[in-house]
Each structure stands twice: as structure tokens, then as C-alpha cells.
Amino acid sequence: MTGAADAPHVPVLLREVLAALDPRPGDVIVDATFGAGGYTRALLDAGATVHAFDRDPDAIAAGNGWPETTEQPPRLVLHPRRFSEMVAAMAEAGIAQVDGIAMDIGVSSMQLDQAERGFAFSADGPLDMTMGRTRPNAADFVNEAGEGEIADVLYQYGEERQSRRVARAIVAARPLETTGDLARVVRKALGHHPGAPKDPATRSFQAIRIHVNAELDELTQGLAAAENLLREGGRLAVVSFHSLEDRIVKRFLREASARTGGSRHLPMAEAEPAIFAGVSKAIRPSEAETAGNPRARSATLRHAVRTAAPAREAA
Numbered sequence: 001m002t003g004a005a006d007a008p009h010v011p012v013l014l015r016e017v018l019a020a021l022d023p024r025p026g027d028v029i030v031d032a033t034f035g036a037g038g039y040t041r042a043l044l045d046a047g048a049t050v051h052a053f054d055r056d057p058d059a060i061a062a063g064n065g066w067p068e069t070t071e072q073p074p075r076l077v078l079h080p081r082r083f084s085e086m087v088a089a090m091a092e093a094g095i096a097q098v099d100g101i102a103m104d105i106g107v108s109s110m111q112l113d114q115a116e117r118g119f120a121f122s123a124d125g126p127l128d129m130t131m132g133r134t135r136p137n138a139a140d141f142v143n144e145a146g147e148g149e150i151a152d153v154l155y156q157y158g159e160e161r162q163s164r165r166v167a168r169a170i171v172a173a174r175p176l177e178t179t180g181d182l183a184r185v186v187r188k189a190l191g192h193h194p195g196a197p198k199d200p201a202t203r204s205f206q207a208i209r210i211h212v213n214a215e216l217d218e219l220t221q222g223l224a225a226a227e228n229l230l231r232e233g234g235r236l237a238v239v240s241f242h243s244l245e246d247r248i249v250k251r252f253l254r255e256a257s258a259r260t261g262g263s264r265h266l267p268m269a270e271a272e273p274a275i276f277a278g279v280s281k282a283i284r285p286s287e288a289e290t291a292g293n294p295r296a297r298s299a300t301l302r303h304a305v306r307t308a309a310p311a312r313e314a315a
Helices: 016-021 038-045 055-061 084-091 139-142 149-160 163-173 180-192 202-212 216-229 243-257 288-294 294-296
Strands: 028-031 049-053 076-079 096-105 229-240 300-306
Touching: 016 038, 016 096, 016 229, 016 300, 028 038, 028 084, 038 049, 038 096, 049 084, 055 076, 076 084, 084 096, 084 216, 096 216, 139 149, 139 202, 149 163, 149 202, 163 180, 180 202, 202 216, 216 229, 216 243, 229 243, 243 300, 288 294
Parallel strands: 028 049, 028 096, 049 076, 096 229
Antiparallel strands: 229 300
């Protein structure tokens, strides 16, 4: 069995996530984003039973080798599905509510480190970027979408201020087949200065990846699913890696924890109880963690506790 310390990635904010979830022997906890299994490993070591979700077939295949999957009953159950489907998947497993849910949003270190997955430009690889190895992928998008659509995606999901210039350059350079092709086009359009602290292609790669995987929609649906699946007193911990994700999590928890329902215009309106309590402020990695794991530097953790209030909508 490969332990967390030997895993091909370092789970970000692990100590803080465990403190937020407070796993106990016998708890049933969902790891919504299994990846290389760093959080799952720690949760299993605490005595919990883990239902782990991942749409990446490589992650599921690796997890199938863990001995906890063959225990009777198994303490690790793998679901090759999107985490937005967790309510239905758990119902199929005969479980209506769980004690905790961990969500680590975005691309995994394992995916970034494999050039053939096409997520990064540090090594040339096919222009894929899909978490589930599905179509349409990044190559389909950059080679077939209209210039206006590409510009909108770059601006909305990458916060690229020169999105129209980059989109125009992408269309002019078609067909693009590899991550190197795309990176060179973006760098040329924006002006690349070797040694600059951030590669100008970073924002465009982020935007295209988010778009082809529908990541922000998946996050919104996953949070609604967590609201439905957590029992009273159940704990939610969400780690995000950029402002677009964190904004969604922050807004979700703010709205779910401040439901008064009363108004000076409608003084007789019945107050709506809060769905989450104990909402944390943003928690970020320590200097020591970011020094040892540079990928942690943009991470933000938010966590909260589920109340007895009914969920706002079915997931």
C-alpha cells in the first residue's frame, strides 16, 4: 500500500482539512476528488470508511490496488463518476447521509505531471486537458470554436485581459496539436520574457482546461450535492486554487449560513434556518508548506458544519 508520504503528490493543507473534518472510526466520508489519494489515505488511517469519486480513469485504476477496497465490508469504495453525482451514487450504495465531505478542486498534480494528459506546457504533449479523457477536448476547442467564443473563455475563466488578441492568434495558427503549439502561440501574442515570474500562457491554459471540463458548473453542482448529502453535524471542507473557484465556495457558504428570511418589507415572513454553521474564514498554507510544496501557494480552504435545516433543492 502506498502511503500519503510516498504518493506522487503532496496533499495540500492536509492537517487543516483533517482538523475541519475531524474523522472518527466508523465515520463515512466522501473524498469528492480522489486524485492520488492523499486525503483518502489520511481519512482511512483515522478509521473512517471513504467513498472516493474521480472521473479520471487513471486515478480509479490506481485506487483499485489499495487493500481497503477488498476488506469486508470495504473501507474504500471507488466511484468512477463526477462528484456532482455523489447523491445518486451514494443512494445506489445504500447510504442516504454521510459524516463528512472533502473537495479538492481543480487539476491534480498527477495530471499536471503527465505530459500525455496535455494539462501543462512544461513538457510537450497532446492538447487534451480533459479529466475523464473525453471529447470534446482542448484541441477540439481551439481548432473548431469561433474567435469570439475563444476570447470569451479566456477572459471569463483565465481573466486574460488580452483575450481577443490571444484568440485571434490561436485562430490564425490553426491547426494546433500539442501543448507546445498552444503555448508558443500565446507567448508570441502576449510577448514572452524569459525569466519572468509567470509564463503568459498560464492564464490561457487554465481557462481552456476549466472550459472543456465544465469545472465551475461541476463545483456549483457538487456544493449543492454536499448540502443534500451531509447529515446534521456533518462537515464540509473545500480546497480551491484560484479566485473563480473560491468565489463560488465563499458565496455558497455565505448564502447557506445567513438565511434569515425576515424583512422590514415582509415583517411576518418566517425566518429560514441556516443550512451551514461554523463557517470558517479563508485558511491558506503556511510559509513552511509553500516552501516544501510550491503548488500549495494558491490554495484556500473553507469549511463549515451542516445544520438540521432542510436542503434548499434536490441534487
